[in-house]
Amino acid sequence: MLTENTDRALSACLEVRGCTADSQYQQILSSEALNFLCLLVSEFGERRNQLLTERERKQKRFDAGELPDFREDTKAIREDKSWKVAALPDALKDRRVEITGPVDRKMVINALNSGAKVFMCCFEDASSPTWQNMVEGQINLRDANLGTISYYDNQKDKHYSLNANPALLIARPRGLHLPEQSITFNGQPIPGCLMDFALYFFHNYLVRAEKGLGVYYYIPKLECMEEAQWWDDVFRFTEDHFSVERGTIRATVLIETLPAVFQMEEMLYAMKDHIVAMNCGRWDYIFSYIKTLKNHTDRILPDRHGVGMDQPFLKAYSQLLVRTCHERGALAMGGMSAFIPAKDPAEMEKVTAKVIDDKEREARNGHDGTWVAHPALVDLAMSVFDAHLNGQKNQLNFQSPESPISAELLLQPCQGSRDEAGVRxxxxxxxxxxxxxxxxxxxxxxxxxxxxAATAEISRANIWQWIHHGVTLDDGQRFTAELFHTWLYQELDTIKQEVGEPRYAAGRFEETADLFYKLSTADEFANFLTLPSYALLKGAA
Known part of the structure; x- marks a missing residue:
């Protein structure tokens, strides 16, 4: 254990339980790095726990019939039009297209070489939080910042290294709710977000400063101003601890929960020295809509495949984010296009049309940039924003029409199919x-x-809500746990046919089906499927 190399005070409370035999792991988990991590956990861990408890209290009120709304106690912040967020660094003014992806070494290189303006490297929804992934992700990002990252693919006999002008790197730590079970503090798993944040800052702030860059983060899953303030306090503590300028750390906050959309101005205010942008994390937002309003029978969403950004409640969410950010001097980022290239030309033509339609809608709504998931779509998305911005790096001067966006519109339910094909x-x-x-x-x-992870979350939330409320499908069938069980295990057979017997036998599909059934039919809705799934992780400590 690396605690042997730390001072006595640290070794008494922090324990690394994950394997650290590799020399690179030891570099990332050095005594100095762990000392800093320990300081953060000691200072902010209990407050984080209190914030999660407060989430549960609020959710109980929503479950009892209350609806999210704009806060009365922070009305003065919203009405004071004099304040702005800190001026944007030059490096963060042009974010026309961002690519996102996991912390895998080859994918990090490909994303940085993709031609996108920004690569958001994700320790959260795009990465499974195995010990190996989380530590090697830090190794990969350290090497990327140093410019030394490379990878050799034995199967393809191909060498990967950085191009001359890679994308700007932004790291996304895990959400507040996710633990890191392979490191404990006083016997309890530490917050995964603090591990990701601390190790990335510690190992990269100096080399980035040499390039004239700060340390940039994407912050996920926030629900309220107090959670934003927690992160801002983490940033301030870190800057003071390392004696770096205020604003060395800059953050983009994902608005991907329903409660957060009602507190965007408050969150900008709480983080005004560090925040540079907000982002429409729309897939998680749809999941959060279902989760937050899961007991409200008048707000049951249809099949998720029919819930697009043209729905009034999602269009209002996009427009309010743009208006709020631009009024306060922050960028407003659009959402993800998750398409990947299709080999069939006719299918690829459809993909191209859908991506263009989506990105044109975002550009018209006033977004300053957008997300794609695959390098092959970077140029396509870039062409849309280039045409719309007409030589500008962003459209901070864009202001949407001043028609009010009410709580009722943000919560408006929508119609759509509820059919067997969608469930399957x-x-x-x-x-x-x-x-x-x-x-x-x-x-x-x-x-x-x-x-x-957002896809699986929406899918199981959709199914849980339909079962919980006994939704009648379009063909007249009542959707019950029994019907779901039948279809679930029939689709398990379909998967066996699709992947083939060897892959199926080597996988964990039956274990997954059992977990999925349990989560979808439980009396109480699990807040995140990743929490009960954590113990099943490959190589979990």
Missing amino acids: KNIRIALYYIEAWIQGMGCVPIYGLMED
Whole structure:
């Protein structure tokens, strides 16, 4: 254990339980790095626990019939039009196209070489949090910042290294809710977000400073101003500890929970010295809509495949984010296009049309940039924003029409199909993804899309809500746990046929199906499927 190399005070409370035999692991988990991590956990760990407890209290109120709304106690912040966020660094003004992906070494290189303006490297939804992934991800990002990262693919006999002008690197740590079980503090798993944040800052702030860059993060899954303030305090503590300028750390906050959309101005205010942008994390946002309003029978969403950004509640969410950010001097980033290239020309033509339509809608709404999941789509998305921005790096001067965006509009339910085909597709996609996740893969190509944890979350939330409320499908069938069980195990057979007997036998599909059934039919909705799935992770400590 690396605690042998730390001082006595640290070794008494922090314990690394994951394997550290590799010399590179020892470099990442050095005594100095762990001392800093210990300081953060000691200072902020209990407050993080209190914030999670407060989430549960709020959710109980929503479950009892209350609806999310704009806060009365922070009305003065919203009404004061004089304040702005800190001026944007030059490096973060042009974010027309960002590519996202996991911390896998080859994928990091490909994403940095993709031609995108930014690569958001994800320790969260796009990565399965195995010990190996989380530590080697830090190794990969350290080497990327140093410019020394390379990879040799034995199967393809191909060498990968950085091009001359790679994308700007931004790291996304795990959400507040996720633990890191392979490191404990006073016997309890530490917050995974603090591990990701601390190790990335510690190993990279100096080399980035030499290039004139700060340390940039994407912050996921926030629900309220107080959680944003927690992160801002983490940033301030870190800057003070290392005696670096205020604003060395800059953050983009993902607005991917329903409660957060009602507190965007408050979150910008709490983080005004560090925040540079907000992002429409739309897939998780749809999941959060279902989760937050799961007991509200008048707000049951249809099949997720029919819930697009043209739905009024999602269009309002996009427009409010743009308006709020631009009024306060922050960028407003659009959402993910999860398509991957299709080999069939006719199918690829459809993919191209869908991507263009999506990105044109975002550009018209006033977004300053967008996300793609595959390098082959970078140029396509870039061409849309280039045409719309007409030589500008962003459209911070864009202001949407001043018609009010009410709580009622942000919560407006929508219509759509509730059919057997949609349920069966959700089942297959969720099974494919969760099985890959517990095997250590967090970013998975499934039926022409690059899927991450948000896909599985929406699928199982959709199914749980329909079962819980006894939804009647379009063909007149009542959707019950029994019917779901039948279809679930029929689709398991479909997967066996699709992947073949050897892959099926080597996988964990049946274990996944059992977990999926349990999560989808439980009386109480599990907040995140990744929490009960954590113990099943490949190589879990």
